[in-house]
Amino acid sequence: MMSDDKEKKRFGIKDIAKLANVSIGTVDRVLNNRKDVSEATRKKVKDIIKEYNYQPNLYARSLSVKNNIKISVIIPKTSLQTGYWQLCLDGISKGIQELEPFGIQTEVFLYDQEDVHTFLEVSEKTIKSHFNAVVIAPIFIEETEAFVKKCHRKKLQTIYINSDIPTKSTLGYIGPDLNSTGRLAGNLTSYLVGTNAKILILNIAKGLENYKYLDTKIEGYRTYLNNLNKNFRIEVVDIPYNEYTEVEKELWTSIRKSTPDVLFVTNSRVSVVGRFFHDHQEIKKPYIIGFDFLEANVDYLSKGIVDFLICQRPDKQGYFALNYLYRFFLLKENVTNFKPMPIDIITIENYMFYEN
Amino acid sequence: MMSDDKEKKRFGIKDIAKLANVSIGTVDRVLNNRKDVSEATRKKVKDIIKEYNYQPNLYARSLSVKNNIKISVIIPKTSLQTGYWQLCLDGISKGIQELEPFGIQTEVFLYDQEDVHTFLEVSEKTIKSHFNAVVIAPIFIEETEAFVKKCHRKKLQTIYINSDIPTKSTLGYIGPDLNSTGRLAGNLTSYLVGTNAKILILNIAKGLENYKYLDTKIEGYRTYLNNLNKNFRIEVVDIPYNEYTEVEKELWTSIRKSTPDVLFVTNSRVSVVGRFFHDHQEIKKPYIIGFDFLEANVDYLSKGIVDFLICQRPDKQGYFALNYLYRFFLLKENVTNFKPMPIDIITIENYMFYEN
DNA sequence: TATTTTCTCGTTAACGTTACCGAAAACTAT
DNA sequence: ATAGTTTTCGGTAACGTTAACGAGAAAATA
Incomplete structure (x- = not known):
């Protein structure tokens, strides 16, 4: 009478285990595609997962896992003439702030787009430190390509923003066509x-x-x-x-x-x-x-x-890149090749509502 | 040499407790402004929280708390002639899917925009069940106003989408100007x-x-x-x-x-x-x-x-409304009166990039 | 057959926070 | 002083998932 809130218990790893007559450890092994499970039980567990449409609790996962993701962001320095990069940086800052409480550490490196040495310097720094991924806004094509190749050898995930260049990065490109x-x-x-x-x-x-x-x-x-x-x-x-x-x-x-x-x-x-x-x-x-x-x-x-x-929403690009890495590393979604960013038309009558 | 990942331990409730010479229970009481704490220790703990700029771990909180948030969504039914509402529903569905693993239960009620009785029916259903919040896309002005007033008396949070009407809802309006x-x-x-x-x-x-x-x-x-x-x-x-x-x-x-x-x-x-x-x-x-x-x-x-x-991004409106409620209830952010949604101009040359 | 290795799988301690259950201490009323 | 009440606090079991540890069975080797 008082309250009939059905207290719908979440369908979790424990429930799967019970239904499959195995332990939660085994279920975890199946879920994370790890070894040490026989084919028979693996199938049994997978079937139940599919049948009940199990959705993992992202909170619990992120809590349990040691978040040690370090991201390097390499973009041009803001100058008086190119306030553009400030917008990009704003979006990145917003992303950093959102991801930080979830244990993702981000370091931003700025380089001078008139001086290739500054780019080489920061890319060297990124290689030397232990980052898991790097977000690059490329200006110097050849140098960037060389850098990305180095990253691949070091198993460092790379992602371009703002403009695409020939050498494919591991995670693709976020920006306009x-x-x-x-x-x-x-x-x-x-x-x-x-x-x-x-x-x-x-x-x-x-x-x-x-x-x-x-x-x-x-x-x-x-x-x-x-x-x-x-x-x-x-x-x-x-x-x-x-x-x-x-x-x-x-x-x-x-x-x-x-x-x-x-x-x-x-x-x-x-x-x-x-x-x-x-x-x-x-x-x-x-x-x-x-x-x-x-x-x-x-x-x-x-x-x-x-x-x-x-x-072309430079701020969204930066934000999106970080968000993407978060989903890649933490949520293990395999979001591959994305669509180009939307291209917006702004006039005197809709500029005041732009960028929510 | 091998790996200098600093393993930056998060500064958490436990650390606060240690520094203040109290138990984590007491820290929790201070954090959530509950009683049963003396003024002296409350101040001591608060000072440490401020000094170390403690940020609660949202994952842990949402895991611990019994998420029993129930949301009712009331929008017009999709008809052949008004595919518009299908878009809105799409955004809502996406929001539901994202929020569901976090224990938020959402129920969508559709009404016929040519028949006021169907609206009264679903609004009555919402009032009778135990919802925490209701998202409304209003068509029938007076009936919606009466309904919202009833909700307020029942401590039900309300939020409009798509079009605003005179009676202020508790959480405001998400939509275009x-x-x-x-x-x-x-x-x-x-x-x-x-x-x-x-x-x-x-x-x-x-x-x-x-x-x-x-x-x-x-x-x-x-x-x-x-x-x-x-x-x-x-x-x-x-x-x-x-x-x-x-x-x-x-x-x-x-x-x-x-x-x-x-x-x-x-x-x-x-x-x-x-x-x-x-x-x-x-x-x-x-x-x-x-x-x-x-x-x-x-x-x-x-x-x-x-x-x-x-x-005017009807899908974003629906998605945004749910996301907003999530932040309101779960993250306890007090995001009040929002800006109107952006108004986009689409032509033959940018439609293919619309809606990321 | 005895011993070692490999393959399965169950158990359990974290992760950071919340909220409940009492214990101790401090007051109040007899 | 005694009993009862209130205030203040510590202890602890959850929440769902991960991953390390190790036990037992099966398979391979001696």
Whole structure:
């Protein structure tokens, strides 16, 4: 009368043991695919496990097992010009905080994307210490490939984030499909302008990052637009500088010369373009498409200067990578080759709800 | 030499007890703010907890405590026309599966959104059983409000998903901001067409759902566009039917009469419009904006007929609600009023990466 | 046949926390 | 002083799983 809470007891290892007329030790051996079990009893236990759809209690397992997982995270250092990596680091920090009470130790190594020696240094450190896995955001292709090969020899699990490179890592790649990212920008462009439109592709401070990264995006963008057969006049301008005053000068001449209808900034530096049109309101603003949810970018988005930001959730990537390792080591799920991360479109009307 | 894994022992309740010269029982009493501890020892223990920044082991806690949390989920039944709720249910199922090994029992009640009696029935069932919390996707406003008040008296935690209603639930609301959702559609529209454009707002099978839901969206859409002062000619057409043949007739007359440049379908029924233009290729297709990542909708998106789908992650809502309750009851986090869910823009070029 | 090795499997102590059962100490009322 | 009550605390059995230890049976070797 008072309370009929059925107190549904969990169906656990003990119940399996009873049903199979064996000890829990044997059940454990079957569950963990260890030896010292005859084929007959192994089958008997497995059948019961399947029949009753046994689900292990993850809490108990993690409590029992000595969690000694050490993870190394190697990503580029945040600089003033590349706030992008700060986002990535934020996601990683969140992951670390969540995983720490479960006994996973994480160490983050930052390297300078303009100096390959710093990368070699941190990768050396990772090899020397006793890590179980390493998360890498690759910039220097060859050096990274060599490093990953070394890791494999040392039985160190590896996982790429942000951009993929030829040498397969053991656990795969978490990040966007770069070609599709470019195509999406092309798709948006096609909605903004019609036949004969002038389009300017802007590479700002290219050279600071993994080249392939940008080129794949541009490739996707161009092929998408060219296939529309709308006679778009597409130009590409490289601005190798980082400082606003220098970029401004270049922009001034480029914009005046080609008066584009659409400006496609291929990386996260779109905020300097935003600032340019904010400072020069006398110039008719083209549609502007850029990348990444950086504070400065969102600022010009909210001002109505930048029209679209395409975002690939760098924070989620970092978080996801750690979460993935947790599931791999602790929960023993064998989650292999994942889908690419979603590609988000952010405008002035939905940016305030982004990133839950 | 061989292995210097520091075997970092967790700092736990036992260590606190040793340092404070008390038993672990006493430490536990302090940690859980229970009585039967003198002020002196309570302070002593608390000081040590603070000094060493003790973090309880969530695994151990959840293992030890008798998890007897029962959750009731009340959402509309899935019908052929409203695959939307299937998505929501999918997310909930995923949440259930994840939480079940931790001893959380969930029961899902479906009601017919065309029949208020079915809602009353399941709400009555929930009240009579011994649940700890209830997740509600409200359709019938008054009845839901009355139900929530009853729950409060019975100390039953309540949480809304999908659409908010006046009576505050104890734990808040998880879902999109509806007005902003409409504004976003307006924003996209403004990129597609210029001055004097003709816009048709289409309510298909309105009446089957929470009215306020659609009206708030439309309100956001109209005010956004009107504020642009571009002399858009906006018309609204209600099609109260669900069957394609009936909808087709109505569409035929509406489209021929107003020849719109943009078609804004206010709910997830955009696929029937997609089918219409697929069947009638002789008619010039306007831009089409609709809602929700349903298979049928995505199909016409991939065919290039529907241009934009605005998605509010119904599956995430359900999942998030359960996850939230888990954190509330098990981890004792007091996560209060959340941000609205993100609003996503899906096109033919990013749909394949949606929903990780 | 006697001895060793291998193959099975049962037993049990952890893991960190919770909550119950009493014991001891400190008060209160006679 | 005695008996009863209350306050404060220690001890301990769970929770479900893992893994080390070792016992007994079967198989292989001498």
